[in-house]
Amino acid sequence: MLFRKISGIILAIIGIAMYFMSNYIADQVFQGKNQIASAQQKVDIANGLFSQSPYTKGIGGAVTSSGQKQINEGKQQVYEYELLANRLHTGGVVIFIAGTGLFLVGFLGTKKR
Numbered sequence: 001m002l003f004r005k006i007s008g009i010i011l012a013i014i015g016i017a018m019y020f021m022s023n024y025i026a027d028q029v030f031q032g033k034n035q036i037a038s039a040q041q042k043v044d045i046a047n048g049l050f051s052q053s054p055y056t057k058g059i060g061g062a063v064t065s066s067g068q069k070q071i072n073e074g075k076q077q078v079y080e081y082e083l084l085a086n087r088l089h090t091g092g093v094v095i096f097i098a099g100t101g102l103f104l105v106g107f108l109g110t111k112k113r
Contacts, residue, residue, distance in 0.1 A: 011099025018092030
């Protein structure tokens with residue numbers, strides 16, 4: 001029964017750690033989204049300025065293409081980290097509940113003589 005109690009405590013701690021890690025990742029993702037939105041707005045403004053004339057349209061595309069490529073890569077990374085944060089959040093809650101249940105079963109399973 002002691003094994004169940006200790007295992008339950010360890011699982012609960014792991015679940016809590018996963019939950020807090022998911023919150024940290026979600027905060028970082030939120031900040032990244034804001035940075036990406038700001039960069040996208042700047043690229044859109046530059047594209048708008050360069051598209052005023054047929055002569056500058058090609059130059060604008062060349063100037064902003066690398067920035068747009070980085071923005072697209074950033075969006076892909078944000079998606080992957082959002083997925084990771086969601087999985088950590090769900091897994092942390094499930095593992096915490098399992099650990100708490102195992103801990104409680106350790107108390108219920110003890111027999112007094």
